[in-house]
Amino acid sequence: MNHRKDSANPPDRETLMQQARFKLHGRKKGILKRGESAWLPERLKALAPPWRGSRAETLSHWGADPANARLWLEIGFGNGETLTHLAAHHPGDRWIGIDVFMEGISALVRRLERLEHHNVAVEAGNVLEILATRNITAMFDRVIINFPDPWPKKRHHKRRLIQTDFLDVLATAMVAGGVVTLATDWPEYGTWMQEHLEGHSKFTNLHGPLQPAPEPDLWLPTRFQQKGEIAGRPILHLAYRRT
Numbered sequence: 001m002n003h004r005k006d007s008a009n010p011p012d013r014e015t016l017m018q019q020a021r022f023k024l025h026g027r028k029k030g031i032l033k034r035g036e037s038a039w040l041p042e043r044l045k046a047l048a049p050p051w052r053g054s055r056a057e058t059l060s061h062w063g064a065d066p067a068n069a070r071l072w073l074e075i076g077f078g079n080g081e082t083l084t085h086l087a088a089h090h091p092g093d094r095w096i097g098i099d100v101f102m103e104g105i106s107a108l109v110r111r112l113e114r115l116e117h118h119n120v121a122v123e124a125g126n127v128l129e130i131l132a133t134r135n136i137t138a139m140f141d142r143v144i145i146n147f148p149d150p151w152p153k154k155r156h157h158k159r160r161l162i163q164t165d166f167l168d169v170l171a172t173a174m175v176a177g178g179v180v181t182l183a184t185d186w187p188e189y190g191t192w193m194q195e196h197l198e199g200h201s202k203f204t205n206l207h208g209p210l211q212p213a214p215e216p217d218l219w220l221p222t223r224f225q226q227k228g229e230i231a232g233r234p235i236l237h238l239a240y241r242r243t
């Protein structure tokens with residue numbers, strides 16, 4: 001995207017809004033530690049998702065049978081513990097992790113090399129921008145969003161990942177019948193997620209309107225869960241079907 005000012009061709013309102021939505025807040029996303037800048041970009045190139053025009057082509061190109069394998073996406077994988085744990089338990093499936101936080105991405109890449117998983121791909125960047133600009137359509141069978149940043153202050157709510165425009169892009173990226181699971185330790189963000197997902201025509205609560213979901217299979221407690229529990233915040237799990 002070209003961010004240069006060009007007074008002869010000012011960007012239209014839609015482009016300006018898209019640029020604002022693709023803006024990221026909070027972490028030092030692109031900072032690499034000394035030494036990492038030498039190897040991480042190359043590793044990320046090798047681990048790039050083999051995006052193809054369709055789910056079937058992507059899975060076939062990745063050596064999996066589209067009739068039997070599932071394509072998973074974890075959004076905001078942190079240090080990648082859950083992603084590698086699940087990928088190890090479902091070796092026939094294929095997994096894509098998207099995150100913006102370089103320290104976490106680097107931790108996941110190191111772990112992948114240590115564990116020799118070959119069914120995981122990684123992309124660094126803002127998930128909304130990646131899915132929208134690559135026009136990812138009917139690709140994912142399962143999507144995991146664990147502990148997205150809650151942005152608790154009211155004036156920061158617009159920074160939350162779960163927003164209607166994000167759900168539009170996510171619905172396009174998922175196959176009909178696919179399932180997205182979410183977890184949060186912030187009750188108010190939990191309510192926000194339920195309201196946005198249940199108000200969206202492409203998602204239906206698997207457990208009935210406004211109902212929580214049970215803990216997902218193979219659930220691995222993370223640092224964020226422990227922090228929430230220590231502070232007395234129970235974990236809310238949610239699961240929605242892409243209709």
Ligand SMILES: C[S@@+](CC[C@H](N)C(=O)[O-])C[C@H]1O[C@@H](n2cnc3c(N)ncnc32)[C@H](O)[C@@H]1O
Pocket residue numbers: 027075076077078079098099100101104125126127128145146147148149161222223224
């Ligand atoms: C609170 S952490 C949770 C990490 C992990 N899911 C866990 O449970 O341990 C939220 C993660 O989402 C990532 N994130 C935030 N906004 C994102 C975006 N727009 N696209 C991709 N990742 C994002 C952050 O970099 C961070 O790693």
